[in-house]
Amino acid sequence: xxxxxxxxxxxxxxxxxxxxxxxxxxxxxxxxxxxxxxxxxxxxxxxxxxxxxxxxxxxxxxxxxxxxxxxxxxxxxxxxxxxxxxxxxxxxxxxxxxxxxxxxxxxxxxxxxxxxxxxxxxxxxxxxxxxxxxxxxxxxxxxxxxxxxxxxxxxxxxxxxxxxxxxxxxxxxxxxxxxxxxxxxxxxxxxxxxxxxxxxxxxxxxxxxxxxxxxxxxxxxxxxxxxx
Amino acid sequence: xxxxxxxxxxxxxxxxxxxxxxxxxxxxxxxxxxxxxxxxxxxxxxxxxxxxxxxxxxxxxxxxxxxxxxxxxxxxxxxxxxxxxxxxxxxxxxxxxxxxxxxxxxxxxxxxxxxxxxxxxxxxxxxxxxxxxxxxxxxxxxxxxxxxxxxxxxxxxxxxxxxxxxxxxxxxxxxxxxxxxxxxxxxxxxxxxxxxxxxxxxxxxxxxxxxxxxxxxxxxxxxxxxxxxxxxxxxxxxxxxxxxxxxxxxxxxxxxxxxxxxxxxxxxxxxxxxxxxxxxxxxxxxxxxxxxxxxxxxxxxxxxx
Numbered sequence: 006x007x008x009x010x011x012x013x014x015x016x017x018x019x020x021x022x023x024x025x026x027x028x029x030x031x032x033x034x035x036x037x038x039x040x041x042x043x044x045x046x047x048x049x050x051x052x053x054x055x056x057x058x059x060x061x062x063x064x065x066x067x068x069x070x071x072x073x074x075x076x077x078x079x080x081x082x083x084x085x086x087x088x089x090x091x092x093x094x095x096x097x098x099x100x101x102x103x104x105x106x107x108x109x110x111x112x113x114x115x116x117x118x119x120x121x122x123x124x125x126x127x128x129x130x131x132x133x134x135x136x137x138x139x140x141x142x143x144x145x146x147x148x149x150x151x152x153x154x155x156x157x158x159x160x161x162x163x164x165x166x167x168x169x170x171x172x173x174x175x176x177x178x179x180x181x182x183x184x185x186x187x188x189x190x191x192x193x194x195x196x197x198x199x200x201x202x203x204x205x206x207x208x209x210x211x212x213x214x215x216x217x218x219x220x221x222x223x224x225x226x227x228x229x230x231x232x233x
Numbered sequence: 234x235x236x237x238x239x240x241x242x243x244x245x246x247x248x249x250x251x252x253x254x255x256x257x258x259x260x261x262x263x264x265x266x267x268x269x270x271x272x273x274x275x276x277x278x279x280x281x282x283x284x285x286x287x288x289x290x291x292x293x294x295x296x297x298x299x300x301x302x303x304x305x306x307x308x309x310x311x312x313x314x315x316x317x318x319x320x321x322x323x324x325x326x327x328x329x330x331x332x333x334x335x336x337x338x339x340x341x342x343x344x345x346x347x348x349x350x351x352x353x354x355x356x357x358x359x360x361x362x363x364x365x366x367x368x369x370x371x372x373x374x375x376x377x378x379x380x381x382x383x384x385x386x387x388x389x390x391x392x393x394x395x396x397x398x399x400x401x402x403x404x405x406x407x408x409x410x411x412x413x414x415x416x417x418x419x420x421x422x423x424x425x426x427x428x429x430x431x432x433x434x435x436x437x438x439x440x441x442x443x444x445x446x447x448x449x450x451x452x453x454x455x456x457x458x459x460x461x462x463x464x465x466x467x468x469x470x471x472x473x474x475x476x477x478x479x480x481x482x483x484x485x486x487x488x489x490x491x492x493x494x495x496x497x498x499x500x501x502x503x504x505x506x507x508x509x510x511x512x513x514x515x516x517x518x519x520x521x522x523x524x525x526x527x528x529x530x531x532x533x534x535x536x537x538x
Contacts (some may be wrong), residue, residue, distance in 0.1 A: 054446070077450075084448035094443050109445040155447070 006032040006163055007053060012062035013218075014048050016208070024064070024218040030196060030211075031051040032162070035189040037205045038198040040215035046198035049215070050165050052172040054088055055079050067163065084108070087156030087193075089166035093148045096139040100150050101127070108159045117173035127151075130184060135185040150184070157188060164188065166197040170204065178204050179226045244456070251460035255468075262465075265429050269465060270472025272422050273516050276415035278477050281504055283407050290400050291322075294448060301362040301381055302389040312360040315386055319364065324377050326367040333358045342457040359388060408473030419519055426465050430458050435529045441532065459521055466520020478503055508529045 007030040014023040030036050038046045050096050051057040052064050053069055063173045064071045067085060074082050089110075105126055109119045111172035127133045130150040132143075140148055149169060156164050168179035168183070182204060185195050199205060205212060255262045303312055309332055320328045331339075336358040341350055366377070382390045434441065444454050479505045492499040504512065 056446070080445070080448045080450040080453070082448075083446065088446055093440070096440050096448070098440075108442065111444070111449045111453055149479065159447075176442060 066161040087161040088165040091168035126154040269469025274474035274476035285391025430527040462524025
């Protein structure tokens, strides 16, 4: 699903965020990227979503070489990927329902189909009863779950998450991770960046350790979702 | 749903959403719309004014009458014969004889020199003929005037249409000025709307970013802003029409009084249906153009790449 081949990323400022990172994540995998802040976790995810382009090496996502995807095609490429952000990136001027519906409106689905899918996604994260609320009235954990519902509402095969539990206490964090596991069980490939090592020790998942721009450890503790 | 239907559906949604968004901030947006309205009303109003003036000068086109003053020695009967004679000539439409007695009476009544004239004892005015050329005989007028001037019975041919020509060329010039003003104010409207849309883009930066991250194309992100611009331009044009008709309403009564003084049936004419449509179309287009400029410039800033 995701293959990095000797990928390097140097920002215009001269900072080298990634230098020669290589790894492969199979379809149906659930994997974590760990490392200190500044180790290059966010950059790695940005390269997958084509928010940034690598300065060196090849990034393949779903068998597409991302360097061949033109600027104009990027939106269509991104529609295959669900993205969860640390700061949720919810729009406070619209309801929970409308936030989750956003990726579907782009595709111009019939409004009945949109409602059905949005409610299904909200149900999966357990927030159906808040569909008409403003995101501002929800707790941080609930807001993050709205963000997750938005990421999965268009049923992407791949979901990437950048520090999805960064602002949450351990209990809520575990809850979110359990949610991700459930998606993984139905075949979604997940790549989650986190610095919370304690949390992922509780989960039996593959771990990619990033240190100063390189993958220094790739442990496979379990084979979650490999059968999918 | 076919692709086309989806597309139309999406546009319709953007179209209504843009209107909804304008209504969310009624005061600020209304002020913008009024500014656009004034900017559109000014050149359009000037054009309407010039149109009205040309209409007046048009009505003078047939009024290139000239006056032939006869020699003092000519008596009324000969003058009358001469009038009949001239009337037969080609290029002459109508000849009216104003006898010296009539002329004196008119002069006494209107000039304010009534008493002064009484002291003269004798009527100093000659008989005069007012000659109206036949329709479409404009080219022959000066020829005709020359012939009449050469006749023994005539003393002076007063042939003064130069001021009409002068007025026409001034109007022509004014029309050029109006063209320039139109372009300038059109540009102004584009800038005003572009700036308004730019502010809106800044206000909705989060929304744009998120929309792009979940796979919204630039076209998708731009469209609501283009429709906002469209609405601003359209609403501005409606305001402009109101302004113009309002001003015409204020001016119509004084204009009628002036027209009555000149015994003219002149009425102020507003923009007709076609011109009104053109104004609305132009305003809407300028609104769209302003938004297009703003979005091209500023949506790139918002690109997460």
